[in-house]
Amino acid sequence: MNLAVAPTEPVLAIVLPAALDGSLGTNRASGGHRQIAADTDVEAVRLWLAEYSASPHTLRSYRKEAIRLLLWATQTLGKPLSSLTREDFLFYERFLAAPTGDWADPERPRRGRTRRLFEGPLSERSQHQALGILSGLMTYLVSAGYLAGNPLALRRGRTTSARRSRRVERYLExxxxxxxxxxxxxxxxxxxxxxxxxxxxxxxxxxxxxxxxxxxxxxxxxxxxxxxxxxxxxxxxxxxxxxxxxxxxxxxxxxxxxxxxxxxxxxxxxxxxxxxxxxxxxxxxxxxxxxxxxxxxxxxxxxxxxxxxxxxxxxxxxxxxxxxxxxxxxxxxxxxxxxxxxxxxxxxxxxxxxxxxxxxxxxxxEDDRRHAQTTHVPSAQETSGPPGNRPA
Missing domain, CATH: 1.10.443.10 (Intergrase catalytic core)
Structure with a gap:
């Protein structure tokens, strides 16, 4: 497996085989008025990323997810991004939960052309974030007249309140x-x-x-x-x-x-x-x-x-x-x-x-107080008081 990517991406510097560049993707839009001139997946993704050039942190995060998907689709499935179906993205979700081989090989460097693209399995939250970013990409490409539809729009989402009900755990006591x-x-x-x-x-x-x-x-x-x-x-x-x-x-x-x-x-x-x-x-x-x-x-x-x-x-x-x-x-x-x-x-x-x-x-x-009051079960002596004060 070749995971080579450019050591530095001004916006997105990645080269795909001509047969997998997306120009003939099965999900490409036909007819209508195109909003972008891109004719390959890399060109289209590059334009999407350019929308975030004023926010370096967001740009880095979005570029990372785009590179992962582009390389996974072409190297694992042998398909361009613009041919991916809902079934393909279900497969990708399972992959994010357990990337294997060169994708997460600890022997590979963290930077450079041959760097590993994963540190290991993504947490549920990170998976949700990655797929949310990619859904935004696909929606952009549909709105631009580049793709016919967004396969991730069919994904069953979790409600905001459900996602945020759990307290954050990544902090120091x-x-x-x-x-x-x-x-x-x-x-x-x-x-x-x-x-x-x-x-x-x-x-x-x-x-x-x-x-x-x-x-x-x-x-x-x-x-x-x-x-x-x-x-x-x-x-x-x-x-x-x-x-x-x-x-x-x-x-x-x-x-x-x-x-x-x-x-x-x-x-x-x-x-x-x-x-x-x-x-x-x-x-x-x-x-x-x-x-x-x-x-x-x-x-x-x-x-x-x-x-x-x-x-x-x-x-x-x-x-x-x-x-x-x-x-x-x-x-x-x-x-x-x-x-x-x-x-x-x-x-x-x-x-x-x-x-x-x-x-x-x-x-x-607040959780600590609730836990203490819930788990502290008074003893019989605490509830009844001294022997002389116990009810008959």
Whole structure:
């Protein structure tokens, strides 16, 4: 099986065999007025992806799913995307739950032309997200007059309320988060490079946790995005789809920011005219931003080291940390704010959720109280009191 894809895709750089390029796909629309000039599947998908060029995080996520489907359809089924049927997508759903062979081969690199396209089986939630993205692609191609129909439109969906009724699980309990912070302080700092890595990692995990930023938002954040209003600090954020928001910033985080900047010889407080990033390269280069992938790897390294330090005394906690990633810090921030009694409407604004129902999945404290009151069964003595007070 050949899983070769271009090492970098400006939008979508992938080459399919001429016989499988989709120009003769059985689901191609005939007649009518075409809204796009594309005549092959790759050209059509490239135009769909271009609609998301202003949102790098969304573009990366959508491109990943498009590449997976294009390669799977042509290499596993020997069919172009524009010939896929509902039965084919049922097969693809089963594949997402258990990708095998080269698709998830741990010996393959994570990057480059021959990279593996899966880390392993997708969770139910990730499967649903992948198929939702692909359904959006197919709907776009139908609306553009490229495809005759969307096979995924026949898929039986789950209701929004059912999907969101379960509490989020990918977050760190308070004690585990405290351990992560403490473990970073134990890192050896024998060289200048060690010091630089320590200071950047220390600042980055605090930034992600206290602001609940997505990894792409942190990658593009500028120092000048921190600003004061009425004596309070805020962070201006450009999120998914270019949506703008603002997040409250406490004095503790600003003190950590001042420390990080001072380490690199910068003023404690950024000037409004600064163009440098909020998180710099390891040597403090303020001329370029880190990539989301670099931030992801830094955070994973922090969690890995914290897990290693915890192995001997808490293997379950160590296992949790080895699963954790950047998005866990966003979930942890929301969960901890909810535990502290922060108004749910404020958490919704801090995370920039469109619906407060989404924010409701972080209300763990309410579940804890319900669990305690439900599972605590009073003893006979508790219910009847001292012997002399028992009813006859």
């Amino acid at each position: 308070h004690a585990l988060w405290d351990h992560v912070l403490a473990s970073v302080e134990q890192w050896p700092r024998l060289t200048e490079r060690d010091e630089q890595h320590y200071e950047r990692s220390r600042w980055l995990i605090r930034l992600l946790y206290h602001t609940a930023l997505r990894v792409s938002e942190a990658a593009h954040a500028k120092a000048a995005d921190f600003y004061q209003r009425r004596g309070k600090w805020w962070l201006h954020v450009i999120g998914k789809g270019g949506a703008e928001g603002e997040v409250p910033v406490g004095d503790a985080l600003m003190a950590d920011f001042a420390r990080y900047r001072a380490f690199h010889g910068l003023s404690p407080v950024p000037a409004a005219s600064e163009t440098g990033p909020a998180v710099m390269s390891i040597a403090g280069d303020d001329a370029r931003h880190l990539t989301p992938a670099a931030i992801y790897l830094i955070v994973r390294d922090v969690f890995r080291r914290a897990a290693d330090a915890l192995d001997a005394i808490d293997s379950i906690g160590a296992t949790t940390l080895r699963r954790a990633s950047t998005h866990w810090l966003r979930h942890s921030a929301a969960s901890h704010q909810a535990d502290a009694g922060t108004d749910l409407r404020f958490i919704q604004k801090n995370l920039r959720h469109a619906s407060i129902e989404t924010t409701g999945i972080y209300l763990h404290a």
